[in-house]
Amino acid sequence: MAPILSIKNVRKAYDDGFEALKGVSLDIEEGEILALLGPNGAGKTTLISTVCGITMPTAGTVTVAGHDIVRQYRAARSLIGLVPQEIALEPFEKVINTVRFSRGLFGKGRKDSAVEDILRRLSLWDKRNNQIRELSGGMKRRVLIAKALAHDPRVLFLDEPTAGVDVELRKDMWDIVGQLRADGVTTILTTHYIEEAEAIADRIAVINDGEILLVEDKDKLMTRMGQKQLIVQLTDPLSKVPAALADYALVLGKDGQSLVYTYDTKSERTGITRLLQDVAKAGLHLRDVETQQSSLEDIFVSLVHKGEDAA
Ligand SMILES: Nc1ncnc2c1ncn2[C@@H]1O[C@H](COP(=O)(O)OP(=O)(O)OP(=O)(O)O)[C@@H](O)[C@H]1O
Ligand SMILES: [Mg+2]
Numbered sequence: 163m164a165p166i167l168s169i170k171n172v173r174k175a176y177d178d179g180f181e182a183l184k185g186v187s188l189d190i191e192e193g194e195i196l197a198l199l200g201p202n203g204a205g206k207t208t209l210i211s212t213v214c215g216i217t218m219p220t221a222g223t224v225t226v227a228g229h230d231i232v233r234q235y236r237a238a239r240s241l242i243g244l245v246p247q248e249i250a251l252e253p254f255e256k257v258i259n260t261v262r263f264s265r266g267l268f269g270k271g272r273k274d275s276a277v278e279d280i281l282r283r284l285s286l287w288d289k290r291n292n293q294i295r296e297l298s299g300g301m302k303r304r305v306l307i308a309k310a311l312a313h314d315p316r317v318l319f320l321d322e323p324t325a326g327v328d329v330e331l332r333k334d335m336w337d338i339v340g341q342l343r344a345d346g347v348t349t350i351l352t353t354h355y356i357e358e359a360e361a362i363a364d365r366i367a368v369i370n371d372g373e374i375l376l377v378e379d380k381d382k383l384m385t386r387m388g389q390k391q392l393i394v395q396l397t398d399p400l401s402k403v404p405a406a407l408a409d410y411a412l413v414l415g416k417d418g419q420s421l422v423y424t425y426d427t428k429s430e431r432t433g434i435t436r437l438l439q440d441v442a443k444a445g446l447h448l449r450d451v452e453t454q455q456s457s458l459e460d461i462f463v464s465l466v467h468k469g470e471d472a473a
Contacts, residue, residue, distance in 0.1 A: 400446075
């Protein structure tokens, strides 16, 4: 199946000459949820703005369901819903009118049932006749989503949808994205909350300094890079790893009182039983053992830092 969104070699240099995107390529399948992770200034918003046709790419192409975002802007844009990072709403407008207006912007006829459905889904129906200025911050975020969904887009961009949002609303937001996927909507979201990507994404992309460092299936990524460590605390400090344990590639802790063994949780044999037997045979006494598993957060931090080291 052809990807719903295809980004090819996109570069973006701003007027001041700063190159915020340095050749980004990414294909996104229909119905998929992709989380775009990256530190401040990585180029996430720039990428979204370029894909949505808000800023012009300096080079490269973007197509949405086959429509070129520059040459066939209207056709491409009508398939996209965008929830911007900054809240920009008309304070004196009523909630329901704001959403109706957004629908009209894309040439869709007035359809009260569709607007009602969206407002109900976002728990805004009770507030439909309130002015925007009468809403809480989290409610305003929901209005942004309602607006983005008003013209039944097939691809939804959420630029940090849950920044400054409480835990409950965050979970609501995840549910909404899940429901939209069930309707076949493709979602690309940026986030600084790694647990958010872990919770809802099918694929993870990491961007840093205008370049995509990695795009991978979330589960595969976590299996591939999610190694586990067994930390053996010793009663007496060592100056080096005993020769009898050389096969295990153990790392001696700074204080000399712990041995760290890294293993793959998915492999048939982790080697733990044999290791512990050999530790005992080597005459070492155990004080405690613990295990640690690297999270998506560790993976992300190590990737971004690797990039910095290379620079
Ligand atoms: N209009 C502009 N003119 C010049 N430089 C810009 C402009 N907009 C963004 N930039 C620069 O492009 C880089 C990427 O910015 P962008 O907003 O895409 O980052 P981001 O990944 O969305 O960061 P954040 O997590 O803080 O939202 C930054 O260095 C930023 O200063
Ligand atoms: Mg941003």
